[in-house]
Amino acid sequence: xxxxxxxxxxxxxxxxxxxxxxxxxxxxxxxxxxxxxxxxxxxxxxxxxxxxxxxxxxxxxxxxxxxxxxxxxxxxxxxxxxxxxxxxxxxxxxxxxxxxxxxxxxxxxxxxxxxxxxxxxxxxxxxxxxxxxxxxxxxxxxxxxxxxxxxxxxxxxxxxxxxxxxxxxxxxxxxxxxxxxxxxxxxxxxxxxxxxxxxxxxxxxxxxxxxxxxxxxxxxxxxxxxxxxxxxxxxxxxxxxxxxxxxxxxxxxxxxxxxxxxxxxxxxxxxxxxxxxxxxxxxxxxxxxxxxxxxxxxxxxxxxxxxxxxxxxxxxxxxxxxxxxxxxxxxxxxxxxxxxxxxxxxxxxxxxxxxxxxxxxxxxxxxxxxxxxxxxxxxxxxxxxxxxxxxxxxxxxxxxxxxxxxxxxxxxxxxxxxxxxxxxxxxxxxxxxxxxxxxxxxxxxxxxxxxxxxxxxxxxxxxxxxxxxxxxxxxxxxxxxxxxxxxxxxxxxxxxxxxxxxxxxxxxxxxxxxxxxxxxxxxxxxxxxxxxxxxxxxxxxxxxxxxxxxxxxxxxxxxxxxxxxxxxxxxxxxxxxxxxxxxxxxxxxxxxxxxxxxxxxxxxxxxxxxxxxxxxxxxxxxxxxxxxxxxxxxxxxxxxxxxxxxxxxxxxxxxxxxxxxxxxxxxxxxxxxxxxxxxxxxxxxxxxxxxxxxxxxxxxxxxxxxxxxxxxxxxxxxxxxxxxxxxxxxxxxxxxxxxxxxxxxxxxxxxxxxxxxxxxxxxxxxxxxxxxxxxxxxxxxxxxxxxxxxx
Amino acid sequence: xxxxxxxxxxxxxxxxxxxxxxxxxxxxxxxxxxxxxxxxxxxxxxxxxxxxxxxxxxxxxxxxxxxxxxxxxxxxxxxxxxxxxxxxxxxxxxxxxxxxxxxxxxxxxxxxxxxxxxxxxxxxxxxxxxxxxxxxxxxxxxxxxxxxxxxxxxxxxxxxxxxxx
Numbered sequence: 001x002x003x004x005x006x007x008x009x010x011x012x013x014x015x016x017x018x019x020x021x022x023x024x025x026x027x028x029x030x031x032x033x034x035x036x037x038x039x040x041x042x043x044x045x046x047x048x049x050x051x052x053x054x055x056x057x058x059x060x061x062x063x064x065x066x067x068x069x070x071x072x073x074x075x076x077x078x079x080x081x082x083x084x085x086x087x088x089x090x091x092x093x094x095x096x097x098x099x100x101x102x103x104x105x106x107x108x109x110x111x112x113x114x115x116x117x118x119x120x121x122x123x124x125x126x127x128x129x130x131x132x133x134x135x136x137x138x139x140x141x142x143x144x145x146x147x148x149x150x151x152x153x154x155x156x157x158x159x160x161x162x163x164x165x166x167x168x169x170x171x172x173x174x175x176x177x178x179x180x181x182x183x184x185x186x187x188x189x190x191x192x193x194x195x196x197x198x199x200x201x202x203x204x205x206x207x208x209x210x211x212x213x214x215x216x217x218x219x220x221x222x223x224x225x226x227x228x229x230x231x232x233x234x235x236x237x238x239x240x241x242x243x244x245x246x247x248x249x250x251x252x253x254x255x256x257x258x259x260x261x262x263x264x265x266x267x268x269x270x271x272x273x274x275x276x277x278x279x280x281x282x283x284x285x286x287x288x289x290x291x292x293x294x295x296x297x298x299x300x301x302x303x304x305x306x307x308x309x310x311x312x313x314x315x316x317x318x319x320x321x322x323x324x325x326x327x328x329x330x331x332x333x334x335x336x337x338x339x340x341x342x343x344x345x346x347x348x349x350x351x352x353x354x355x356x357x358x359x360x361x362x363x364x365x366x367x368x369x370x371x372x373x374x375x376x377x378x379x380x381x382x383x384x385x386x387x388x389x390x391x392x393x394x395x396x397x398x399x400x401x402x403x404x405x406x407x408x409x410x411x412x413x414x415x416x417x418x419x420x421x422x423x424x425x426x427x428x429x430x431x432x433x434x435x436x437x438x439x440x441x442x443x444x445x446x447x448x449x450x451x452x453x454x455x456x457x458x459x460x461x462x463x464x465x466x467x468x469x470x471x472x473x474x475x476x477x478x479x480x481x482x483x484x485x486x487x488x489x490x491x492x493x494x495x496x497x498x499x500x501x502x503x504x505x506x507x508x509x510x511x512x513x514x515x516x517x518x519x520x521x522x523x524x525x526x527x528x529x530x531x532x533x534x535x536x537x538x539x540x541x542x543x544x545x546x547x548x549x550x551x552x553x554x555x556x557x558x559x560x561x562x563x564x565x566x567x568x569x570x571x572x573x574x575x576x577x578x579x580x581x582x583x584x585x586x587x588x589x590x591x592x593x594x595x596x597x598x599x600x601x602x603x604x605x606x607x608x609x610x611x612x613x614x615x616x617x618x619x620x621x622x623x624x625x626x627x628x629x630x631x632x633x634x635x636x637x638x639x640x641x642x643x644x645x646x647x648x649x650x651x652x653x654x655x656x657x658x659x660x661x662x663x664x665x666x667x668x669x670x671x672x673x674x675x676x677x678x679x680x681x682x683x684x685x686x687x688x689x690x691x692x693x694x695x696x697x698x699x700x701x702x703x704x705x706x707x708x709x710x711x712x713x714x715x716x717x718x719x720x721x722x723x724x725x726x727x728x729x730x731x732x733x734x735x736x737x738x739x740x741x742x743x744x745x746x747x748x749x750x751x752x753x754x755x756x757x758x759x760x761x762x763x764x765x766x767x768x769x770x771x772x773x774x775x776x777x778x779x780x781x782x783x784x785x786x787x788x789x790x791x
Numbered sequence: 792x793x794x795x796x797x798x799x800x801x802x803x804x805x806x807x808x809x810x811x812x813x814x815x816x817x818x819x820x821x822x823x824x825x826x827x828x829x830x831x832x833x834x835x836x837x838x839x840x841x842x843x844x845x846x847x848x849x850x851x852x853x854x855x856x857x858x859x860x861x862x863x864x865x866x867x868x869x870x871x872x873x874x875x876x877x878x879x880x881x882x883x884x885x886x887x888x889x890x891x892x893x894x895x896x897x898x899x900x901x902x903x904x905x906x907x908x909x910x911x912x913x914x915x916x917x918x919x920x921x922x923x924x925x926x927x928x929x930x931x932x933x934x935x936x937x938x939x940x941x942x943x944x945x946x947x948x949x950x951x952x953x954x955x956x
Contacts (some may be wrong), residue, residue, distance in 0.1 A: 035889050043896025045886040046831030046871035050897070053830035215835045215843050215897040264833070264897030265931050296836040418889055498895025498932055670891045674937055678894060681934030704840035704929075712924045712935040720936075 009332050024063045035518045038494065039262055051235035051261040052219040052293050059221065060089055061139040062275075062282050062292035065132035065146045066302055067124040070697025071158025071171075071371040074122055074151060079132060081148040087141035090285045091149065093132045094121025097281055098250040100212060102273065107342035108472050109623045111181050114174045116337040116374075118277045119250055124153065125173055125336035125698055126373050128302025135282040135290050158371035160697045162310060162331050163785055165370045172371035173336055180334055181342050181368040183349045185421045185626030189362030193325035197316025201396045206763045206783040207385045207746070208691040209308045209333065211701075212378055216264020217299055218274035222282070223289035225257070229528070230284055233259040237270045237495050238535030242527040244273070245280045256280065260346030260495040260525030266672070267497070267682070268377035271537045272304055272339050300702045306378035307332040307344055307694060309368075309385040310785060311352070313393045316360075321401055321408040326421075328352045330365040330386065332375070343369040344610035346469065348382030350422050350630045353581045354390035355432040355463035356412040361421040363626075371697045377537060379682065383464045384743040388764060391460035393748035395754065405751065408460060423627040424619075428634070429726035431662035432461050435638040439660040442719060447642040447655040452649060455655065458751025459640035460744040465631035466539035466736025467729070476544035477531035480509050481609025482560075484602070486580060486594030489609075490522045493530040493546045499738060500671045501541050505549050507667055508731050512553035530607060531611060539736030541634070542667065546731035548614035552773040556610040563601045567592050616731075622728030635730050635735045636663035639680065639744035643752040650772030652688055652753060660721040664728035664735035676720035676741040683745025685710045734754030800864035804829060805873035813860040816820065819868075820844045820855035829870045831900050835929070842928035845901030846870050852908050871900035874907065883945045885909055892941035894932035902928045906942050918943060 042048035079091040093116060094100050103118045122127050132149045136142035158173075159165040165178040172178055194200060220234025230249065239258040246256040263270060275292040282290045294303070309332050316325035330348050334341035349365030365382075392760075397407045413433050418426050439459055449455050468474045479491040490509055496502045506520040523530055533545040561572040562583045568575070568590050576585040583591030592600075600610045619629025642655040659680045666672045689708040693700045701707040720741075725731030746764045754760045759774040761781045774781045797814040801834060804827055813827055823829040823846065835843025839857040846855045847869035874881040883903060886892070893899040902925060909924040910916065916924065921942050922935070930938060 040888060040891075040893060040896075041880075043893045043899050044887045044903070045875055046900045048896055049830070050833070122940060212931075214895070215833070215841060215929065216895070217834065263895060265895040267931070293834070296838065498897075500894075642916075674891045674894055674933060677934035677936050678932045682931065703838055704836040705838060709929060709931060710934075711926045711929060712922045712939070715935055717939070718934045718936045 009040055037474060037506055037517050039382055039502055045785045048262055050264055051217055051233060051772065053290070054221050054233055055291065056223060056289040059284070059289040059291050060135040060137060060286060061142045061287055062133060062135045062279060062290045063142045063146050064130045064278050065134065066128045066298065067120065067131050067151065067153070068127060069124055069153050069155060070126045070127040070241065071156045072124045072153035073156055074120065074124065075154050076152045077131065078150040081150065082134065082145040085136070085141050085145040085148065087137035088134060088145045089137065089288065090135045090282055090606045091132060091145060092119065092281055092285060096120045096285065097248060099248050102244065102277065105594060106338065106340050107181070107346070108469060110622065111178065111342045114176060114180070114338050117561060118224055118281065125371055126501065127699060128280065128298065128373060130278070133278040133282055135286055154663040160371055162333050162368045162370065162695060163560035165368050168732055178369045179779065180338060180369050181345060182364060182366040182452050183346055183517065183623065183626060184364050185350060185425055186362040187419060187421055190325050190327055190360045190362040194316045194327065195329045195359030196320045197324050199317050200314060201317065201393060201400055202314045203393065203396060204315070204783045204785070205311045205389045205392055207309045207388055208764055209379070210306045210373065210686055210690045211300055211692060211707060212267040212269030213707065214265025214267055214269060217294050217296060218270065218273050218303065219293040220279055221280040221289060221291045224287050225555060229257050230280055231257045231259065232276055232279055233261055234276055234279070234422060235263045235270055236260050236276065237266045237497065237537055239493055239495060239525055239527040240532060240535060241273050241276055245276055248277050250279060256766050257528040263498055265498055267379045268381065268537060269303060271377040271535060274303060281308060286305050296704060297516060297702050298622045300707060301699055302373060304339055304374045304376035307334065307341065307375040307382065307385065309348060310783065311386060311389040314770040315390050315393050317397050317401070317402065321397060321411045323356055323412050324360060326353050326358045326361040328363040332365065332367050333370055333372065334367040335370060335372045337374040341375060344377070344382040346382070347465070348386050351383040351465065352386040352390060353421055354387065355414050355430060355461055355636060356390065357414050357418050363421050372694050373699060379679065379739045380464065380742045381538065381739065384739070387393050387460065387462045387743035388746040391744065391769065392750060392762070395751050402653050405459065421756050422630050424629050428505050430463065430636055430730060431723065431725040432463060432636040432638065434725055435636055435660040435662055435723065438459055438721060438723065441636040442660070442721065443640045443642065443656055444656045449644050450655065451644065451646070453644040453653070454756040455642060455644050456752045456754065456756025457642050458748050458755055458778055459638055460747035460751060462740060462743040463634045463636050463639045464740040465634050467543045467616060467741070468538050468540050469621070469628045470632060471621045473618035474534060474540065474544060474616040475613055476533035476548040477611065477613040478533065478548040478552050479609065479611040480556055481532050482594060482598040484595065484599050486519065486598055488513060488520040490520065490549065491530045492524055492545050492549065493527065493532040494524045494541055494548055495536045496524060499675055500668065501536055504542055504546060504667050508546055508549045509553040512550065512557055512577065515580055519580055526587065539738040539740065542734055543736050544614060544616060546734065549613070549615050550731040552610045552612045555612060556608070559606060559610065560597060560601055560608060564592065564597055565604055567600060633735065635661055635663070635740040637740055637744060639748040641748050643749060643756060645753055645756045645771065647757065647775055650768035650769060650775060652766060654684065654716045657716050658721070660723060660724040661737060661741055662735065663722040663737050664726060664730065665724055665733040666722050667731070667734055672722040672737055673720040675737045676722065677718040679717050679739065679741035680745055681715055683742040684715060684749070686764060687746040687749045688765050689714070689767065798861050800861060802863050803867045805870060811860065815859065817860045818856055819858040819860045819863050822860040823855060823870065829872065831871050833897055833900060842905065843898055843901050845904050845928060847904055847908060852905050869904065871903050874903060877950055882948055886941040886945035890937050890941035890944060892933065892938040898928055898930045902930065902938065910946055914946065916946065918937070
């Protein structure tokens with residue numbers, strides 16, 4: 001098998017077993033795991049092979065050549081000098097790509113496609129867009145050739161902000177115009193309800209363009225396998241891209257295979273393809289193995305970002321704080337190509353009212369094309385930007401009415417059965433209130449200043465979906481079997497971001513079949529060899545593949561139960577599956593090993609494996625009316641913080657931070673806490689320091705030295721609490737936790753800053769300059785732009 | 792590999808002596824990841840900011856992306872694989888496992904080496920000092936809380952063991 005010929009690069013690389021350790025750790029669901037899953041052991045040992053830790057003798061080095069103009073017509077591309085560089089094996093331009101289009105109908109709602117070329121051949125629409133790719137015997141030769149690719153550009157007038165893009169007579173990024181997609185949803189009679197309101201609270205909020213900044217760059221290797229299959233081993237969240245790659249190469253789907261290595265972080269940034277189409281094209285052209293690793297600078301420059309949102313909220317309330325009307329308009333900067341913008345703005349729009357009841361509500365969300373780096377998936381996916389909008393509104397309401405933030409929220413929290421702006425009822429229990437109480441209680445006494453600044457306290461709640469939109473009718477398949485020695489094998493096309501996706505599969509199947517994690521092998525992420533589960537995104541993987549594993553493991557247990565009960569002379573209902581044994585409950589003397597059970601079953605032609613598919617609850621949504629079913633369920637939470645604001649510098653220091661979420665049922669509580677803390681850290685960076693500023697389409701932050709993700713000194717200890725309040729729709733009642741904890745950070749800190757200095761920040765990030773300006777003027781920070789109805 | 796022809800250098804990598812012919816513009820990181828047979832040393836940013844490529848050179852932590860291979864001539868290099876002895880994880884590595892101090896694992900090799908170096912010199916460092924010690928090693932997954940929990944657990948274990956001596 002070709003994967004066996006791949007080796008960790010370098011002739012000295014010793015291929016040996018990673019160190020192991022016997023000491024027990026906390027098990028999943030409280031019991032079945034005596035050891036951590038293998039990937040975590042290999043990670044601390046340094047022996048886990050990531051996408052770039054893999055190679056072949058004679059592998060070529062691939063690079064992408066990028067345009068450094070934001071908006072231009074390509075007059076000519078001359079690659080003759082580049083091709084002559086010694087050691088260069090391929091220089092590809094648009095004309096060399098069989099089907100030069102990254103095409104996916106991303107919305108699921110039939111939104112018209114706008115084609116994104118793999119390599120630009122006619123127009124450049126953003127700074128950093130790929131125009132050529134090169135493979136050479138050495139990196140030195142590849143880089144030299146890249147410098148010799150001669151492209152003549154004719155600059156064109158571009159649109160670099162949402163306002164420029166929507167201005168009358170603005171040049172179009174694509175022929176269909178700069179308004180890529182608009183969603184409208186409305187229930188009740190908003191205008192009449194607004195008339196009846198005692199107060200109308202209105203504000204505009206802005207959130208930044210940010211980068212995922214995972215530490216592992218986009219990377220991978222590719223080769224043509226012995227059976228003629230173009231095979232890529234890459235850092236990706238989605239192995240199903242194999243199909244899109246096959247279409248780009250005009251090969252049958254069965255001739256392109258994608259293997260996902262354990263990722264050094266993804267956060268949505270490896271949900272769209274990164275190196276894949278360039279690697280695949282170079283491999284196919286040269287029939288040689290090729291490696292490609294993007295530099296950090298090109299990753300920051302040209303890989304997709306989080307959508308900047310501008311959100312206008314108009315909320316009608318009664319004197320007692322009850323919300324009677326919501327009118328919300330959202331504009332999101334999609335950048336130069338659609339990618340997943342249609343889904344992100346959908347998620348932003350339908351989640352824009354938050355965990356608050358309102359029967360007269362209207363929302364409009366629009367994705368706008370600009371000549372800037374494309375925006376796409378990033379942890380929270382539209383549903384996190386709007387938390388800053390709806391939670392800041394709750395604080396403004398409280399302030400106007402002289403109530404506390406808790407009182408206003410208490411009056412308006414949604415409950416099971418309440419109708420959302422899409423006309424659908426909330427199906428599951430909602431624990432936002434309990435999370436709020438717990439977070440505030442956990443914070444305790446107000447912190448003392450540490451360096452003479454002003455201390456303030458704030459909090460924010462959220463309700464964010466897990467699982468894909470229901471109109472996708474999502475599916476995930478899995479395979480589980482027992483070897484003759486009683487060890488367990490799991491096969492599922494899951495990709496592992498580092499959050500323990502593979503470990504969870506072992507935990508779930510182990511819980512049902514009683515096989516421990518150290519006796520389990522989990523095979524993940526191979527589009528040809530593992531049953532497809534769909535990618536790891538949308539906080540869907542535990543929900544989807546977890547349910548698939550629960551289903552196949554239960555089927556296998558039911559299949560083996562008659563054999564076990566026959567061996568043990570008991571009724572199937574008396575069987576207990578634990579610690580690699582099947583025994584009679586309450587009678588320790590009577591048990592058989594999994595090995596004996598497996599061998600006996602096979603001898604009786606009861607094959608000890610199962611393969612099946614879990615299908616999520618499906619729903620329908622009408623994009624015309626904006627009504628229908630959106631998400632299967634939500635994860636609720638509340639973050640609360642004490643901050644200290646330095647009035648001379650505008651710096652914000654977090655003194656205490658608590659994040660509480662209802663996780664339904666924790667598969668592994670320690671890993672749940674890790675997800676909450678990691679998301680909170682990323683959300684705090686979003687709130688206080690991270691921003692990719694552009695000017696005339698040129699991005700200023702293309703170094704880690706000036707794109708500031710939090711260091712250990714920028715964060716306090718993050719107190720994470722995973723409550724098990726109300727069961728969700730995941731395996732054993734788990735709720736997804738990957739994305740939801742990133743939402744409340746911005747508004748919680750804005751609220752705390754307001755409490756400290758009396759002015760409110762309406763823009764993220766709340767960098768010292770902006771905070772200082774607000775302190776000096778004594779006025780709320782405001783959002784530049786048209787305001788009011790124009791958002 | 793053609794990129795490594797040129798100056799002859801001698802180094803030890805995790806106690807094992809080796810000689811390489813390197814060009815003057817080859818970074819120590821690239822050497823370690825290729826002919827050095829140490830892919831456990833990771834490239835994060837290539838500009839000396841993230842600390843992902845940290846190794847110990849003559850006992851001191853360095854960003855191997857910013858050090859030329861020729862500068863390491865005669866030096867002793869320790870990578871994360873030099874921490875585990877005879878197939879047994881180092882107690883610091885065990886502490887990271889117990890406390891989930893590693894998620895995606897990409898920053899872990901560099902982080903472990905920085906911590907090992909610092910605690911060897913400051914065995915009683917408190918949590919705030921440890922927070923400063925790891926400020927040059929970025930982590931995007933954990934928020935650092937569980938990393939600090941792990942480091943403190945290892946520190947306490949060492950202090951207890953030394954008390955028993």
